[in-house]
Amino acid sequence: MDFELIIGFAGLVFLAMVPYIFAGLGTMLAGQTGLFIVAQEGIMLTGASIGFLGAYWTDNLFVGVLTAIVAGGLFGLAFAFFTTTLNMNQFVTGLALFFVGLALSTLIFKLAIGVTLTPPLVPTLDKLPIPLLSQIPVVGDILFNQNIFVYLSLLLSGALYYFLYRTSYGLELRSIGENPKAADSLGINVKRGRYFAAIGGAMLISMAGVFLPLVYTGTFTEGITQGRGWLAIALTFFGGWRPHTIFIGALFFAAVDVFALRAQVFGGGIPHQFLLTMPYIATLLIMVFGSRWVRVPTFLGQNYDREKRSV
């Protein structure tokens, strides 16, 4: 294969990786405290919709991202409130919030824009080559001639790894997901930790959503996430709930994505529908093989109620 083509492919993979990283890291952060969110798809859609509108009205992509973060934070707050304060089942709460996000994203968009013949557009985010580094042959083109989201996602992976595994705050946060009762008995504030992780996590997930209209399409469309929210959950499991392995997983998911799109162009007669199922089938296969090394936080998905009597 052509060398230029490979570099181009690799560059696209790093771009396509971004939503997976954000959504995966968000899922992971909440999961490290034992909160299992399944509303990713809904949060991402809302982030995409509201974030797009924010950018559209102000002509400022940064404002768009900020609105998406706020919207995501509200979802996280709701999730934490329902599960941590009110002790509602996490899975069901997540589903309900998924539904809310699914409907809210379209509703707000329709109410705000109305019915138009041409879709409203914002200019998509430009590349931001990093001086000097982008001059490095091959690596520079792939890694350092990207837009700011890509850099941010890389930085974030590293920062979260440091925070979770190299500080006492990370140790405390992880202890909540491993055994909240033990954490509580040592004076660690379980509720506060879970609120923090849910809100932070949902913000990241929402950022994954707003990336799509602001970088890919320039507009919001119904179902723009195409199941990436669900794939992010699979990715997080497969990535063993750790930032560095999630990063690797995200690269893989992105590669499949890009490959499926590219293959349509060079398809050679294979119906494009079959190529488009590749990310999902690849995920199913990954789950089969990944189940060997999956390492889930012990209390994932379980609420903690201090005064609940057991034994």
Added chain:
Amino acid sequence: MPKDIVLEMQNVSKRFGSVIALDDVNLSIQKGEVHGLLGGNGAGKTTLMNVLYGLYQSDAGQVRLGGEPISVHSPKDAINSGIGMVHQRFLQINRFTVTENIVLGTDLQNWPRLNLDTAKEKINELGERFGLPVDPDAILSDLPMGVRQRVEILKALYRGVQVLVLDEPTTNLTPQEVDALFESLRVMVDDGLSVIFITHKLREVLEVCDRITVLRHGKNVLTMEREDASEEAFVTAMVGSDLDVESSIIFSSEQLEKTIGDVGQDTILEVADLTVGEGELVGVKSCSLTLHAGEILGVAGVSGNGQLELIEGILGLRPVHGSVLMQGTDVSTLETHEILKNSVAYVPEDRWQDGFLPTANVAQNLILGLHRQAPYSDGRLLQRHTILDRSNQLIEEFNIKTPGAQDTAGNLSGGNIQRVMLARAFSLPVDLLLIHNPTRGLDIPSMEFVYKKILERKQEGMATLLISENLDELFLLSNRIMVLCNGEQMGELQRGSYDKYAVGRMMSGVRQSE
């Protein structure tokens, strides 16, 4: 010579829904003493200590430390006041190292990265001083129970406690390990600490405590110096009028001794050269045992030494090699439901995980495993009226406290769940009973009730495999006791030659010498 009072709990009350768990309880702890908190299960000992530790909020009463009233709203407050607690079920994080478990929640050096070196030194130092050696870098899940307990104690010592609460600390220990623990406790009180020792075992209290408080039904009964007290005084205080001590099996077993030797001729269960599990997961190695009608075979061992695997192997829940004969037929290749149909009842140790349906109702819990058998089913359709009637009978007979058979079982308290497990096992006549820690979580009258039930069925010819971590229970009921360690049979004792330390040696892996 009166000592300083370190800690006082005054007029503490606590209720859970309609259940009064603590009713106006008082407790005072002196500096440098081991204070025993004695009572049957459900007496309120653990609830009282959870209030002290800030895990529960009391409805009334106050806590004074060094004379000053303190408010404890969370474990953090308790820790800051110098109160530490070792829970019966260790609150540990299996995937973390010993050091990480101990330092969790304390102030640590974070920049440029988390540094635990000074913490490790301190842990080693504390371990040496109090006779509690641990490897600071070991992962918790790799450690045996005895060591994990040391970690729990070190956790409290690391935080510089004045008052250390130990909740049923001897549950998973061999008699020898218990002695070592008691020595460490002595070192601690000589160092000026105070220890509150929660237990339902009278003998331990008499052995190690300076003063003793007895609770019953969530109320104070008495507080006494050890020297002033006789064993009888405590027994009466613990059981009160709930039990006629004179005719009780637990406290006067002469009646029992006359009948316990009546064993039938028929072989009910014969296990030969049984290995349970495969490869690394072997839980039981070539175990052989025979059980006759009307016989009770006790199995002793520290928790996790193959007891569960033995039972689950017999029940067809784990892959086995060797043979399991029930009344002459080999059942080792049968499915669990076929084995259970063979007139076998099972009371699992871990009732939460292995026996209980929290979201189903009480009646549905009572028929689990019997749901395809008469009279509860004709094989296809449930006999709903029979199930309800029979459930109401069992609820009454076994004194299960619930609003009704159709109430959600998840609302039951731990002791009542155990009663459901037992009611299920005794609801239909069986030839073989496999019963694992049957009285854990039960108060003394209920224990008495369970023992009577077992003995009653024994008289009718039921064979019982009684697995228990409570040696008193095994010594009381068994015709023979075999000891398991690491999945291997260490030896067997006959009734009449039971000896706590002999069993303890075998529990820690020393084979019985002929």
Added chain:
Amino acid sequence: MSETALTSSKPKNSLLSQALPYILAVLAAFLATGIFLWLAGFDVLRAYQTILFTSLSSRNGFIQTLLKFVPLVLTALAFTIPSKANKFNIGSEGQLLLGATGAVAVGILFADLPSIILIPLCLLAGIICGGFWALVPAWLLYRFGINEILSTVLMNFISFQVIDYVATEIWRDPLAGHPTTIAIGENAELPLLVSSPPLHSGIIIVLIVAALVYFYTDYTSAGYELVATGSNAKAAKVYGINTRVLFVLALVLGGAMGGLAGAIEVTGNHHRLIEGMQSNFLPLGIIIGLLSRGNHAAIPFVAFFIAVLEVGASALQRTMFIPVELVFIVEALILIFVLLSDFVRRK
């Protein structure tokens, strides 16, 4: 504890106090949405009138409601049967589409067979295809222990491509502007109960299926095993229930329900495969299932209520230009508030 309390068989709560949380939840959801609508400048009262009374105030609206009711009951069952065993089927969308595909294939290929054979054949094809679509995640769970929540969801996304392929490559209807197949043979169409506006006989099938499912889960030993497994799979296994097989069975049965929904939509309603015909039956089915709280006797009633709201939603969009998603938010809020009432009752 007194003796009377122990033997009392009277239900603790009257019917009213049991229904109260639901009524409050519905009111709260409407109130919350009302505030939103009011802020957005709509006539709130008129909007609610439209939502609640469209289906009951005209013959047409009522029949529309019944037509919605049919797939809603089935997709609800697709969720609740596995959820009895504590397995979550979030894939009724894909199962419905595959069921529809199966029915369309049979309806087109064997269009000449007489109705009496062809209709059952179409429905059976739907059931089998839907069941198969659930069998894939069920097998992954059985063989590798793969979490069914994710795998059932992923199967939905695969199904979208399958029907796109079928509707654009295999039996494409060249006259339709949207991916659609050609119509099935007339002999494959479900007979009508009412001819104008048309109401097909699928509703009878659905009521029978719902009753059978209720009987299975609540009156049989096999159903008890499902409930026991759902409550605590480990305990169920210890007491001799083959839980792994039950998981597969429950998921496949759920898939069959989704497949049947698709087959009935094809043979009764659309007479062809249309991309997007799954509408929002998946989330609505889940909401109905969760609102019914595992009580299979309640499902038809909850489904009817949701069908009323959905027909109201379409009318709302037509007459007041309020997007249909608004009603969906109301429904999600009802769910959240009903769950909330649990918390209130516990306190």
